[in-house]
Amino acid sequence: MNKTVLYVAVAVIITALICSATVWYVMRPAPADVLEIYHWWTSGGEKDAIDALVDVFADDYPDTGVIQSPVAGGAGYVMKAVMKSLVLAGEAPDAFQMHAGYEGQPYFEGKYLEPISDLWQEEGWKPVIPDVVEDMVKFDGEYYAVPVNIHRVNVVWYNKHVLDDNGVDPATLTTWDAFFDACDTLVTAGIAHPIALGDIGKWTDTHVLEQIIAGEGIDFYEDWVNGQVTSATDPKLVSALNTFATYLGYVNVDHVTLTWDEAIARVITGDAAFSVMGDWANGEFYKAGKVYDTDYGTIPTPGTGVMYGLCIDCFQHPKGVKHPENSLRWLKVVGSKEGQDAFNPIKGSISARTDSDTTKYGPYQAAAIADFTAATYMYPSVAHGSGAPEAFTAELDDIMSAFVTDKDVSAAASALTAATNAASDDYIKVWDLD
Numbered sequence: 554m555n556k557t558v559l560y561v562a563v564a565v566i567i568t569a570l571i572c573s574a575t576v577w578y579v580m581r582p583a584p585a586d587v588l589e590i591y592h593w594w595t596s597g598g599e600k601d602a603i604d605a606l607v608d609v610f611a612d613d614y615p616d617t618g619v620i621q622s623p624v625a626g627g628a629g630y631v632m633k634a635v636m637k638s639l640v641l642a643g644e645a646p647d648a649f650q651m652h653a654g655y656e657g658q659p660y661f662e663g664k665y666l667e668p669i670s671d672l673w674q675e676e677g678w679k680p681v682i683p684d685v686v687e688d689m690v691k692f693d694g695e696y697y698a699v700p701v702n703i704h705r706v707n708v709v710w711y712n713k714h715v716l717d718d719n720g721v722d723p724a725t726l727t728t729w730d731a732f733f734d735a736c737d738t739l740v741t742a743g744i745a746h747p748i749a750l751g752d753i754g755k756w757t758d759t760h761v762l763e764q765i766i767a768g769e770g771i772d773f774y775e776d777w778v779n780g781q782v783t784s785a786t787d788p789k790l791v792s793a794l795n796t797f798a799t800y801l802g803y804v805n806v807d808h809v810t811l812t813w814d815e816a817i818a819r820v821i822t823g824d825a826a827f828s829v830m831g832d833w834a835n836g837e838f839y840k841a842g843k844v845y846d847t848d849y850g851t852i853p854t855p856g857t858g859v860m861y862g863l864c865i866d867c868f869q870h871p872k873g874v875k876h877p878e879n880s881l882r883w884l885k886v887v888g889s890k891e892g893q894d895a896f897n898p899i900k901g902s903i904s905a906r907t908d909s910d911t912t913k914y915g916p917y918q919a920a921a922i923a924d925f926t927a928a929t930y931m932y933p934s935v936a937h938g939s940g941a942p943e944a945f946t947a948e949l950d951d952i953m954s955a956f957v958t959d960k961d962v963s964a965a966a967s968a969l970t971a972a973t974n975a976a977s978d979d980y981i982k983v984w985d986l987d
């Protein structure tokens with residue numbers, strides 16, 4: 554081998570080594586000190602809210618990288634299944650979004666969660682978190698999760714300009730009859746589909762039915778969540794389904810192609826007048842720069858004026874996570890006043906703490922805080938995992954989605970009561986709502 558060939562060979566080897574070292578350096582595993590969380594907050598308002606909460610964590614723990622693993626799909630209709638398989642495979646992230654109440658039951662029963670009663674004690678959460686909320690993150694007397702918000706589910710969002718222009722006074726819409734009369738007025742005025750619905754993922758159908766059921770009275774709702782509505786000819790069940798069928802006569806025909814936030818966007822633009830949705834919708838109005846009581850407004854869904862339907866997101870401390878200390882640090886931030894007051898003003902919800910700084914919250918939330926404090930009744934959402942066992946809720950969205958297409962009241966009543974009867978052993982909680 555002559556010298557030139559040798560030099561070239563050495564140069565090639567050195568270059569290859571430098572390249573491999575560079576590739577290794579760029580591709581090397583992330584530093585060990587990370588926190589990985591899963592959530593489904595991917596709409597405009599939702600994303601801003603979780604980023605604000607992560608910022609609080611980053612300020613408190615600047616050396617820890619946060620990996621957010623968002624799984625799109627409102628109400629967690631995609632993420633819940635993803636999470637089940639990860640947890641069962643022993644691959645739980647350090648914490649994940651979960652609804653309070655029944656949704657945690659399978660994880661608790663499977664012994665996939667660590668109790669965090671000591672953390673509740675150390676952080677002094679009990680005195681500042683309302684009993685109704687605190688109760689929903691406990692199993693067998695121990696705490697297993699930390700609430701990050703309180704969402705109200707029984708809300709009609711309306712475009713104020715559309716109602717004003719057509720002489721509809723939202724304060725008068727306290728019954729479904731009055732609400733449908735207002736829809737007729739708007740249809741006559743040329744708004745062919747005054748109610749916006751986006752039911753990709755099906756859960757928004759269930760969400761609407763749930764509020765109609767609440768409007769049948771708290772006793773009926775209590776029976777429903779306690780698994781006591783077992784007859785397909787129950788007059789209130791049949792009445793609720795008939796109301797829902799009438800409601801569907803006013804919704805946009807392309808509802809199966811829209812997500813919940815795309816439906817809210819139609820109210821924001823004035824293409825529709827109303828949409829029934831939880832108050833995460835408020836985050837979308839904020840994001841669009843709309844002003845409460847000028848551009849948009851809210852009323853409780855008809856018949857639920859004195860009620861506050863609850864949807865509560867929380868995080869937990871799964872067993873065997875990769876970064877247990879960071880998991881607990883995250884929970885501390887989630888439950889802290891600072892964390893709650895960074896997240897909720899953007900999200901649209903109210904704080905799960907009674908000592909939050911209310912000056913940080915907008916006018917919708919100021920009204921929601923007052924309504925929460927004054928509510929005669931509170932009820933746990935079934936559409937959002939809290940109120941009824943999974944064996945029932947797993948069927949619910951499919952039943953409601955079929956109903957939206959066929960509007961067959963007796964078929965839906967039979968399917969709903971059959972699902973309740975089949976899940977009868979799983980109704981282990983007795984809700985006392987009145």
Ligand code: BGC
Pocket residue numbers: 593594599626627628629704833864865866937
């Ligand atoms: C969650 C909210 C979320 C909404 C839409 C609900 O189930 O509790 O936090 O914004 O779904 O994704």
